[in-house]
Amino acid sequence: MAQLPISNQETPPARSSFKWQATDLVWIAGLILLLIGAWGMWQRVAYGLFPTSLNSYVPWGLWVGFYDYLVWLEVGSLLVFTTLVYLVGFKALNRLKPIVLFTGLVILFAALLIVLLDLGRPLRFWHVYIYPDFGSMITWMVWLHTLYLVVLLAELLLVMGWLSVAEGPKERILKGLAYLSLPMGLALIIVSGSVFGVVTARPLWNTSSLPLMFLISSLAAGSGLLALLAVLFWPDKKAAEYRQVVGRLARLTAWLLLGGAFAASIIGLTFLYQGSPARAEALMLMLTGPFWWSFWIVHILLGVVVPILILFNQPDKPAWVGVAATLSVITFVAVTLNVVIPVLATPELEGLALSYVDPKMRYDYVPNTAEWLLVTFIAGLGALLYGLGLRWLPVKPKA
Amino acid sequence: MSQEDDLLKEALHGDEVSRRSFLGKFASAVFAGLVAPAVAGKVEPLHAAPATQAGNLVPLLNLPEAIEGEHPVERMMDDLRRALQKPMDQRKWGMVIDLRKCTGCSGCNIACVTENKLPPGVTYRPVMTETQGTFPNVARRFVPRPCLQCDNPPCTPVCPVKATWKRADGITVIDYDRCIGCRYCMTACPYSARYYDFGTFYGDSEGGERQPYELLPTPEYGKNYLRDRGGSPIGNVRKCHFCIHRIERGDLPACVLSCMGRATYFGDMNDPRSLVSELIAQPNIMRLKEELGTDPKVFYLV
Numbered sequence: 001m002a003q004l005p006i007s008n009q010e011t012p013p014a015r016s017s018f019k020w021q022a023t024d025l026v027w028i029a030g031l032i033l034l035l036i037g038a039w040g041m042w043q044r045v046a047y048g049l050f051p052t053s054l055n056s057y058v059p060w061g062l063w064v065g066f067y068d069y070l071v072w073l074e075v076g077s078l079l080v081f082t083t084l085v086y087l088v089g090f091k092a093l094n095r096l097k098p099i100v101l102f103t104g105l106v107i108l109f110a111a112l113l114i115v116l117l118d119l120g121r122p123l124r125f126w127h128v129y130i131y132p133d134f135g136s137m138i139t140w141m142v143w144l145h146t147l148y149l150v151v152l153l154a155e156l157l158l159v160m161g162w163l164s165v166a167e168g169p170k171e172r173i174l175k176g177l178a179y180l181s182l183p184m185g186l187a188l189i190i191v192s193g194s195v196f197g198v199v200t201a202r203p204l205w206n207t208s209s210l211p212l213m214f215l216i217s218s219l220a221a222g223s224g225l226l227a228l229l230a231v232l233f234w235p236d237k238k239a240a241e242y243r244q245v246v247g248r249l250a251r252l253t254a255w256l257l258l259g260g261a262f263a264a265s266i267i268g269l270t271f272l273y274q275g276s277p278a279r280a281e282a283l284m285l286m287l288t289g290p291f292w293w294s295f296w297i298v299h300i301l302l303g304v305v306v307p308i309l310i311l312f313n314q315p316d317k318p319a320w321v322g323v324a325a326t327l328s329v330i331t332f333v334a335v336t337l338n339v340v341i342p343v344l345a346t347p348e349l350e351g352l353a354l355s356y357v358d359p360k361m362r363y364d365y366v367p368n369t370a371e372w373l374l375v376t377f378i379a380g381l382g383a384l385l386y387g388l389g390l391r392w393l394p395v396k397p398k399a
Numbered sequence: 400m401s402q403e404d405d406l407l408k409e410a411l412h413g414d415e416v417s418r419r420s421f422l423g424k425f426a427s428a429v430f431a432g433l434v435a436p437a438v439a440g441k442v443e444p445l446h447a448a449p450a451t452q453a454g455n456l457v458p459l460l461n462l463p464e465a466i467e468g469e470h471p472v473e474r475m476m477d478d479l480r481r482a483l484q485k486p487m488d489q490r491k492w493g494m495v496i497d498l499r500k501c502t503g504c505s506g507c508n509i510a511c512v513t514e515n516k517l518p519p520g521v522t523y524r525p526v527m528t529e530t531q532g533t534f535p536n537v538a539r540r541f542v543p544r545p546c547l548q549c550d551n552p553p554c555t556p557v558c559p560v561k562a563t564w565k566r567a568d569g570i571t572v573i574d575y576d577r578c579i580g581c582r583y584c585m586t587a588c589p590y591s592a593r594y595y596d597f598g599t600f601y602g603d604s605e606g607g608e609r610q611p612y613e614l615l616p617t618p619e620y621g622k623n624y625l626r627d628r629g630g631s632p633i634g635n636v637r638k639c640h641f642c643i644h645r646i647e648r649g650d651l652p653a654c655v656l657s658c659m660g661r662a663t664y665f666g667d668m669n670d671p672r673s674l675v676s677e678l679i680a681q682p683n684i685m686r687l688k689e690e691l692g693t694d695p696k697v698f699y700l701v
Contacts, residue, residue, distance in 0.1 A: 048598050048634060056520060056594040059582035120580015120595065120634035127560040127579050138559040138583055200553050200691060201589035348591045349544065349687070351527035356508070360520030360597055 023396075027387025033380025040373025044117055051370040057353070058344045058365035063118040065337035066375055069221075070111035071192050072214070072332060074104045076222020077229075078152070079185045080252070082178045090248070092241050093226075095397045099233050100226065101156040102395040103386070108149060110382040117374065137195040144188045151181050160394050189218045196339065203278040204343045209267050216263055217335060220256035224307070224328040227253050231322035235399035243316055250321040254311035257328065261304050278346070286342040294334045303331030341365060472656065474674050475666055480649055482667035488567035492641055493668040494655075495678040496543055497700040500662035503528060503541030510657035511545075514642060516617040518626065519601055521594040523639035524654050543663070545654065546571065546592040546639035547687060547695035554584040554593060563636075569668075569696055570641050575624060575631035584636055589688050590695075598626070598633035618644045641665070668696065 043051040054061050081100050084090040116122050128142045155177045157163045158170055165173060193214030196205040227249035234242045271279045286295055310324035345363050347353055353363050389395055482490040508524045515523065527542040552571050555563050562577040563584055585593040602609035609627060616623035617632070621644045624632055642652035650656070655665045666675035678684070679698050686695045 049595070050597040050599055054595075056585065057591055059585040059595060118581075120582065120636075121578065121631075124560075124577075124579045127562075127577060131560045131562075131577060133556075133559055133561045135556045136559040136583070137557070138581060142559065195583070198557070199587050201587055344586065348589055349527060351529050351542065352525065352544065352591055355525035355527045355544070356522050358520050358522075360595075360599075361522070361525075 021391065023387060023390040025387075026390060027384050030380045030383030030385070030387050033376050034384055035380070037373045037375070037377025037380050040370050040375075041377040043370045044374050049118075049120060051368075053365050053368045053371065055360040055362055055365070057347070057361055057363050058341070060118075060340055060344060061365055062337065062341075062367035062371045062375065063114050065340045066333065066378075067111050067115040067118070068192060068214075068336040068339070069333040070107050070114070071188070072218040072221045072336065073225050073329065074107040074111060074222075075148070075185045075189050076218035076220070077225040078104050078181060078222070079189070080219055080223045080226055082182055082185075084252075086175065086178050086182075092245055093230075095235075096226070096229055096233065098156070098159045098395040099229055099397060101152060101159060102389055102393065103225070103229060105149075105152050105156055106382050106386045106389065108145070108152065109385070110378050112145065112149075113381070114375070114378050117378075137191055137198055140191045141188070141195060144184060144191060148181070148184050148188055151177055151184065155181070156395075186215070189215050196343075201348065202282075202343045203276060204271070204282040204346075205339075207267070209263075210339075213260070213264060213267065216256065216260040217332070220253065220260045221329060221332040223249060223253040223256050224325040224332075227321055228325040228329055231318045231325065233397055235397050237318070243318065246318045246321050247315040250311045250315035250324070253325065253328065254308050254315075257304050257308050257311075261300075261308075282343045282346040285346060286338050289342060291338075291342075295338050298331050299334040299338065302327050303334065304328075471661055471664065471674060472651070475651055475655065475664060476649070478666040478670060478673040478675070479646065479651060482670060482673070483647070483649060485667075485669075489669060491569045491668045491696070492548065492646070493569070493666065493675050493679065493696040493698065494545065494548075494641070494652075495664040495675050495684075495698045495700060497660075497662045497664075497678075498540050498542060499700065500660040501526070501541040501543060501658075502660045502662075503539075504659060506657050506659055507543055507654035507663060510653040511639070511642075514645070514653035515619055516612070516615050516626075517637075518596060518613070519599045519604075520597050521637055523592075523594070523637075542699070543654070544590060544592065544687075545641075545697060547590055547693070547697040548641065550694035550696060551692060553691075553693060554588045557583045557587045559583070570643060571638070572620065572640055572643070573636060573638060575620075575622075575635045575637075578631070578635040580634045580636065582636060589691050589693060593636050593638045596626075596632045596635055596637050598629070600627070620644065621647070 052061070077100060081093065081096070085094050085097075116125055119125060128139060129146075132139045132143065134140065154163075155174060158165060158174055158177075163170075190211045193211030196202070197207060197210040199205050227246060230242075230246050230249055234245065236242060268283060271283050274280075286292075307324040307328040310320050314320035314324075345365050347363050353361075482492075503526055505526045508522055508526055511517065511524045512522060517523065524543055524545045527544055528539060529542060530537065530539045532538055548569055548571055550565075550569065552565055555565055555571060558564075558578075559581065560577055560579055562579070563571065563573045565571045580595070582595055585591075585595065600609045600613045602613055614625075614627050616625045619632070619637075619640065624630070626633055642650070642654075645652055652665055655663045664675050664678055666673040668676055668679065670676060675698075678700065681700060683701050684698050685701055686698055689695075
């Protein structure tokens with residue numbers, strides 16, 4: 001009997017060949033968060049929205065705020081990246097493309113999951129595709145998000161080399177997809193702002209400036225995320241190119257933060273000067289209500305003032321840029337929460353709050369443990385996927 | 400003269416009658432008047448206690464709802480039946496609430512909850528209390544707030560799945576089987592008139608055993624939805640629909656029929672002979688948040 005040829009005479013890799021990487025901390029942290037948040041997920045699956053603080057007068061809260069925050073990060077980072085690489089010609093940044101796309105995709109996944117779980121009947125999500133009403137901003141948002149997901153996925157698969165396309169056509173396709181993602185991303189951000197902007201019942205939302213503010217905020221948050229990705233994943237930290245890339249992203253982020261703060265101040269001051277009770281009441285609730293600190297300390301101080309000071313003063317010191325970008329990226333969630341909650345927590349009719357006393361008919365909404373635990377679960381799931389992707393997928397920039 | 404008149408006259412003028420016995424007899428007369436139509440299966444003209452009590456002071460014919468001596472409920476029923484003979488797109492349902500008569504008893508809300516088998520956290524017709532002025536010049540009024548059935552509703556175009564729309568007869572409805580529970584319509588309603596069904600039962604907080612009345616199907620939209628199986632309308636947005644299921648079988652909405660102060664009127668606004676058309680033409684009519692241009696079809700007499 002002929003002996004079967006042994007194709008690989010080398011000894012199989014020992015189990016101890018698994019080498020820990022710094023990025024493994026991401027999926028480990030994800031796993032921990034996933035376990036902590038599992039109770040929240042169970043509550044959501046078993047009892048619907050009942051365990052949350054959401055109610056009939058404040059129907060949107062923490063989860064919608066987080067959804068918009070994630071959309072800002074995801075679309076903003078890709079818009080800034082594509083604009084800089086393909087329109088401005090900042091080619092050095094192209095090295096970050098796989099990690100930028102992968103980060104965007106994971107954030108997009110988390111955003112879609114959190115908004116799916118915010119639905120009262122999540123298993124009917126497909127109704128938006130079968131019975132769409134294109135007069136609704138949510139329909140546009142879902143459709144654009146779906147198309148965006150497809151484009152993003154195609155780009156990532158191409159970049160990772162998982163689609164067998166020759167190098168020449170591949171570059172052209174990638175360029176085409178990048179150009180396609182620009183108007184789609186712009187539309188997605190404008191539409192996500194318009195979801196609130198078209199609501200005539202809520203005067204503070206109902207302004208044409210809101211979608212534009214969403215765009216500026218998204219670009220600022222996205223630019224900060226890009227700077228952070230550059231600091232974390234740039235392969236050759238000693239190269240001059242690294243400092244140049246980080247420096248340019250730092251300055252861009254600082255200017256976008258400054259521009260956004262300037263525009264928001266003008267809009268806010270105009271509203272206060274107008275004195276329109278419905279607008280002023282919601283705005284004052286944001287500025288001086290029980291959660292004033294989330295606006296003034298978390299967003300303005302830690303998310304705008306400190307990052308701007310650092311980014312303008314230390315743009316060439318990547319460590320400082322990383323700190324500033326992290327602060328900015330994390331604290332941006334306070335903005336979306338302050339866009340969503342104070343407006344809904346302002347009664348539309350005086351006397352309604354006390355007309356029928358029920359825990360699910362109240363205006364004093366504060367996100368509860370069940371809501372935070374679900375956010376923790378989704379953050380954990382996102383981190384787990386991200387960490388595993390960093391280990392197993394070819395997404396980290398090569399030297 | 401009716402039995403109620405005799406009772407009241409005796410109660411008002413009889414020296415030997417105590418206050419307690421007067422109230423007892425008076426309440427009995429009122430209660431008998433409210434219950435009698437249901438027992439007899441027909442709405443009888445109620446020259447009821449309040450009218451008779453004030454019979455010597457306020458002529459009955461001066462009351463707007465008692466034109467030609469006809470009882471408002473009877474008249475509204477006639478209006479309703481006349482409207483139902485027309486095609487749907489030729490009638491326009493409207494409601495008038497006389498704030499001068501509303502006592503804030505919330506009976507309309509209870510009737511609505513009972514009729515539609517509403518769970519905790521869902522109410523279609525809360526009664527708001529407004530206090531104006533400061534002591535000693537202080538006034539209080541009660542404002543029931545059903546769905547205002549706007550002609551230009553901000554809540555319907557925002558629905559991503561066409562699950563809510565305005566019918567040809569002016570009533571805004573929801574398809575519970577299509578609604579995905581995104582609650583966008585709730586944020587878009589300027590009157591907070593939409594409610595989310597969180598899937599709870601009154602029995603949940605009373606020992607965990609669901610009460611028999613909670614297991615009854617809700618007759619909304621004529622579909623008999625059973626909530627205890629976990630299906631719709633749990634996870635959906637719900638709202639007042641003027642009791643379509645009652646209207647279409649020739650009954651008045653539960654809130655209208657249950658109003659003990661006779662403060663709520665309902666009918667076809669396209670019919671110039673209807674009671675609501677007559678009341679809407681009064682100069683002291685107003686609507687909530689008219690400046691928004693929603694064109695509500697619930698009017699308030701102030």
